Each structure stands twice: as structure tokens, then as C-alpha cells.
Amino acid sequence: MWPLDSTGAADLLEPGPSQLPPDAAPPDASEEPAAAEVAGAPGPGRCWLCSSSPCGWCAEREAKKKGPCPGLGLFYTLLSAFLFSVGSLFVKKVQDVHAVEISAYRCVFQMLFVIPCLIYRKTGFIGPKGQRIFLILRGFLGSTAMILLYYAFQTTSLADATVITFSSPVFTSIFAWIFLKEKYSLWDALFTLFTIIGVTLIVRPPFLFGANTKSMEESYSGHLKGTFAAIGHAIFAALTLVILRKMGKSVDYFLSIWYYVILGLVECVILLFILGEWSLPSCGLDRLFLILIGLFGLGGQVFLTKAIQIEKAGPVAIMRTMDVVFAFIFQIIFFNDVPTWWTVGGALCVVASSTGAAIHKCQSSK
Incomplete structure (x- = not known):
């Protein structure tokens, strides 16, 4: 999130002697x-x-x-969900470019935006001495989550990958309980159970849904890879959030993004040399998609940050589920792929559990 500097807010509310008439x-x-x-x-x-x-x-x-306009935060959240969904659609459209290479291009794009911000805010490029290890972990885990997400979009359906990524709040509760000693209640356990049921309905393992996977035997291998990549993204994203909580407000948000894009770019370059997949897109349309992925991803992050700044976490978490709705709509319109009832049922379970976990965490913090 992109925090606003609240320094001097009290000075704006209470006029000083210099502001009075002579x-x-x-x-x-x-x-x-x-x-x-x-x-x-x-x-x-x-x-x-x-x-x-x-x-x-x-x-x-x-x-x-x-005061902000009523409902403006929810509108920002809706707009953020739409922009993220459109960016995911472009990732799905770019089939000739490896997911790692797409991640590398996005890191370069975000780097060009973050460097001027760091110079303007005078935060430096290294960070506080006691927080550097956490910044490195944040950068590595966040970039890995991004690579896994793009790989999931390319190998499985847009709706399935999007739904599974919404299980991240459940993993966050578990990791916060383990590493930050936060309370893990029976409600959290119930949300975790709902998430497991939802993901199982989406994956549809053959030993449980044998009759339903015979017709997709050729593509089931790719579906399974994409599903595990989406689960990996949810886990790494949850670990990233726990690290951000650990650092708190002692580290500027732009500095956190700086480590994310720098370490992400290094990781992507190493993986591309190992995989031998580094190449410029052969089609001009794919190059346009790569630029739009960076633009829409950045725009979605900006509007989501503004929404969190002016709206409560509970309503924002509920409105974020529109990302799943957009994913279903785009999958039907652009890929002529109607989700099965198993996917719809899994989506309801995962979205309900992630939304409930976010709202419960918000209420318990109050």
C-alpha cells in the first residue's frame, strides 16, 4: 500500500497564531x-x-x-478489481511469452516508476540496518508469488487461478499465528476448512472425481500445474504480508517495492537463463500486452491503496471479491469457456472464507 504522510495533520486542523487576523x-x-x-x-x-x-x-x-465522498472507497476497490482482472486477462492472452519473462518486464516497468519516488522522498535505496533482512525476504517472496501467479494464469483457467489466489487471507492467519504469535481462533479454523473444500472442488483430484476428469485427461496435467502454482502464490503472498506486518511503518512502502522489483528482476533473469526462455515477443500485439500488464497492475495497486486509506477493511475485502466475478465474465467472453458447477461451488467456498477471515480479523482488531 502507498501510505500518505500524515505529519502535520494536526496543524491543518488547528490554526496557529500566524493564521489569526492582525x-x-x-x-x-x-x-x-x-x-x-x-x-x-x-x-x-x-x-x-x-x-x-x-x-x-x-x-x-x-x-x-x-471528508471523502460516501462510497468513494468502494468505487476505488471496484475499479482496482477491474484493473487487476484486465491485467490477468492480458497475461492469459500472452501465450508465447513465458510467465517468468512477463514478470521480468513488469519489474522493469515498476522500477522506472519507483526510482523517482525514492529520490523525491529521500528514503535511500538500502533501508534501515535492522530491517534489511526482512526487505530481502519481502522482495524474494513477493517476486516468487508474482511468477507463480502469472504461471497459473497461463496454465489453467482464468477463473480457477483467480479464485484460488483468494485463499491468501486464510494462509495469512496461519502464518501470523506461527510467526507473529497472533491469535488463531475457531473461526479461523472454520475459514481454513472452507478454503480446503473450495480448492478441492476446483482441483477435482481423480481419486475423488474420477468420472469428471476423464473428459479433460489431456489438459488435466496443465490444470493441476496451474492449480498448484496458484496455491503457491497464495502461500508466498501470505508470507509477504506477514513480513510487512513485522516491519510495520518503520520502512517506507516505496522502499519495500524497490526491493521487490530489484530482487524480482534478478530472480527472473537467473530463471530465464536456466530455462533458456529469454526472448523478445515476436508479435507487436504481445509487446503491447506486456506494457498494458504493467500499466493495469500499477493502476490496480494505486486504487486499492487509496481505497484502504479512506474505507474500512471489511467493506474493501467484500468488494475485492468482484475480481472473481470479472474473471468469470472475461473467461466466458474472451475464451468461450463456461466454468463448471464445481468451479462455481469452489469459488463460493473460497470467497466466503477469505472474506470472512478479513472481516473477522478487522473486528477482532477493534
């Missing part, structure tokens, strides 16, 4: 309040318009003027 100050600091009122000036802390202390009308008017 003739507003009482003639003598030791003068009685009654004398000041006789002179036509309100007492200390009183409003210059209505002479009340505190001024309810002015405070209400200021709050209305500065």
Missing part, C-alpha cells in the same frame, strides 16, 4: 476574558464567527469539506 489578539495577555469580550473579541478558543467554544458549526462544515 487585530484579533487581545491587547494584553493578562486581560480578563470579560474585558476581551467588551472589546469585541471572543475569548480564548472561541470562534470568530459565532463566538462559541468549541464551534460546532465550523467543525461540521470543515469535516464535510474535507
